[in-house]
Amino acid sequence: MSENNPILSGSAQSIAAYQDAIEQSSKAVVEWLKQPEMYQGKTVDQLRERIHLNFTAEGLGNQATIARAVEYFLKDSLSVHHAQCVAHLHCPSLVISQAAEVLINATNQSMDSWDQSPSATIIEMKLIEWLREQVGYPAGDAGVFTSGGTQSNLMGLMLARDAFFARQGHSIQQNGLTGDLSKIKVFCSESAHFSVQKNMALMGLGYRSVTQVKTDAFSRMDMADLKAKLAQAKANGEQVLAIVATAGTTDAGAIDPLVEITELAAAEKIWVHVDAAWGGALLLSEKYRHYLNGLESADSVTLDFHKQFFQTISCGAFLLKDARHYELMRYQAAYLNSDFDEEHGVPNLVSKSLQTTRRFDALKLWMGLEALGKKQYAEIIDNGVTLAQQVAEFVSAQPHLELVMQPQLASVLFRFRPESGDAAFVALLNQRIGDVLLASGAANVGVTEADGVTCLKLTLLNPTVCLEDVKVLLASVKDTAETLLSR
Ligand SMILES: *Cc1c(COP(=O)(O)O)cnc(C)c1O
Numbered sequence: 001m002s003e004n005n006p007i008l009s010g011s012a013q014s015i016a017a018y019q020d021a022i023e024q025s026s027k028a029v030v031e032w033l034k035q036p037e038m039y040q041g042k043t044v045d046q047l048r049e050r051i052h053l054n055f056t057a058e059g060l061g062n063q064a065t066i067a068r069a070v071e072y073f074l075k076d077s078l079s080v081h082h083a084q085c086v087a088h089l090h091c092p093s094l095v096i097s098q099a100a101e102v103l104i105n106a107t108n109q110s111m112d113s114w115d116q117s118p119s120a121t122i123i124e125m126k127l128i129e130w131l132r133e134q135v136g137y138p139a140g141d142a143g144v145f146t147s148g149g150t151q152s153n154l155m156g157l158m159l160a161r162d163a164f165f166a167r168q169g170h171s172i173q174q175n176g177l178t179g180d181l182s183k184i185k186v187f188c189s190e191s192a193h194f195s196v197q198k199n200m201a202l203m204g205l206g207y208r209s210v211t212q213v214k215t216d217a218f219s220r221m222d223m224a225d226l227k228a229k230l231a232q233a234k235a236n237g238e239q240v241l242a243i244v245a246t247a248g249t250t251d252a253g254a255i256d257p258l259v260e261i262t263e264l265a266a267a268e269k270i271w272v273h274v275d276a277a278w279g280g281a282l283l284l285s286e287k288y289r290h291y292l293n294g295l296e297s298a299d300s301v302t303l304d305f306h307k308q309f310f311q312t313i314s315c316g317a318f319l320l321k322d323a324r325h326y327e328l329m330r331y332q333a334a335y336l337n338s339d340f341d342e343e344h345g346v347p348n349l350v351s352k353s354l355q356t357t358r359r360f361d362a363l364k365l366w367m368g369l370e371a372l373g374k375k376q377y378a379e380i381i382d383n384g385v386t387l388a389q390q391v392a393e394f395v396s397a398q399p400h401l402e403l404v405m406q407p408q409l410a411s412v413l414f415r416f417r418p419e420s421g422d423a424a425f426v427a428l429l430n431q432r433i434g435d436v437l438l439a440s441g442a443a444n445v446g447v448t449e450a451d452g453v454t455c456l457k458l459t460l461l462n463p464t465v466c467l468e469d470v471k472v473l474l475a476s477v478k479d480t481a482e483t484l485l486s487r
């Protein structure tokens with residue numbers, strides 16, 4: 001191939017094409033960052049109408065293609081860095097994470113085998129060792145980077161299931177599920193992430209295998225109900241594979257009582273998986289690290305770095321306390337992780353992952369930690385938690401707003417309260433406030449439910465957002481509500 005070889009390589013043409021394409025793209029990003037709007041406000045129908053695929057026989061070339069992506073994708077993207085973009089656990093990203101992506105993408109290493117990612121494999125393993133240390137796990141490297149919390153939770157649940165059956169002399173890996181499957185249960189709280197249900201369905205055990213434990217007034221797992229439901233399960237002859245505790249529920253940011261749960265589970269010999277997809281950020285916190293006490297006793301842990309660690313999507317990890325449990329998912333492929341390699345100490349991370357081909361997302365965390373240092377990383381994490389407390393205080397003082405729950409991490413649950421109207425009316429009003437704000441492009445506020453009642457949610461991850469910004473947002477909530485009410 002000659003002149004228009006489209007492949008990235010060391011040839012002069014390829015290098016020139018690479019530099020042009022990256023420069024054109026990054027210039028467009030700079031313009032996009034300067035856009036004042038959070039969102040241009042187009043509706044689903046408008047975007048459907050506007051966006052069309054243009055696949056021609058000859059191709060458009062890089063320049064025109066990038067220009068089209070800018071026009072049809074970039075300009076109508078959501079500005080996740082915008083101060084009024086606070087609906088979800090969806091973070092603005094670190095600048096260093098962007099630089100890491102350039103390196104990750106250009107090198108295109110694959111983490112499945114050492115011969116596809118030599119330095120990257122070692123860096124990922126060292127980061128896993130470091131993360132284990134932060135959690136308080138024994139030294140080792142049992143764990144792996146994942147696509148995120150859903151996959152990490154799947155690994156925890158799957159290994160818990162397989163360890164449970166292994167203790168009864170049955171290999172799920174070899175022989176599949178067996179026995180009266182209606183008796184198999186996992187426990188989690190009513191506020192646990194829906195991926196517990198989805199994963200249990202995927203594992204062939206169905207939603208019915210999930211026993212939801214009640215939560216207290218702060219959305220934390222209620223220990224009395226956990227004990228009662230465990231006793232009931234025993235009386236019914238049910239077999240409990242795992243208790244999934246959440247450190248940072250998606251809405252309230254609630255952290256289940258990890259010490260009590262792990263103590264109870266140890267006495268009952270039940271696997272504990274902690275879903276710390278959000279709350280795991282407190283591992284780096286100076287002020288709030290103690291919220292995670294008890295995490296070190298869990299059998300497995302989910303961490304997500306594309307939440308309050310401010311890394312680009314995707315970036316997560318799974319940690320396994322006892323490396324021996326990895327045997328339960330061992331699969332040897334002659335071409336990736338042969339006996340020969342293992343005997344010679346060559347690490348092939350495919351044996352620790354559900355994925356085969358896998359991105360080197362670990363680089364982002366490594367570079368983030370090196371660039372920011374522990375102190376600044378701690379500050380940007382703590383900022384959201386502290387801001388949520390300030391916002392809650394402000395909300396409580398507003399007669400037209402109702403604070404639904406005291407914040408625990410970096411989210412605030414609240415509701416607009418009109419002077420009159422029944423519960424259904426208030427619920428619909430709050431739903432519509434969220435919809436109108438997004439449609440106007442002014443703000444993205446979460447709409448969710450607390451105790452079955454619709455409310456609004458601010459997820460205050462962004463460390464550049466301050467109380468004044470949130471007051472502006474709350475003023476638009478009020479204006480929007482008044483406009484809706486006056487119709
Ligand atoms: C976000 C989240 C998940 C899902 O993680 P993904 O990275 O989106 O797959 C799981 N659990 C909790 C508590 C979460 O907040």
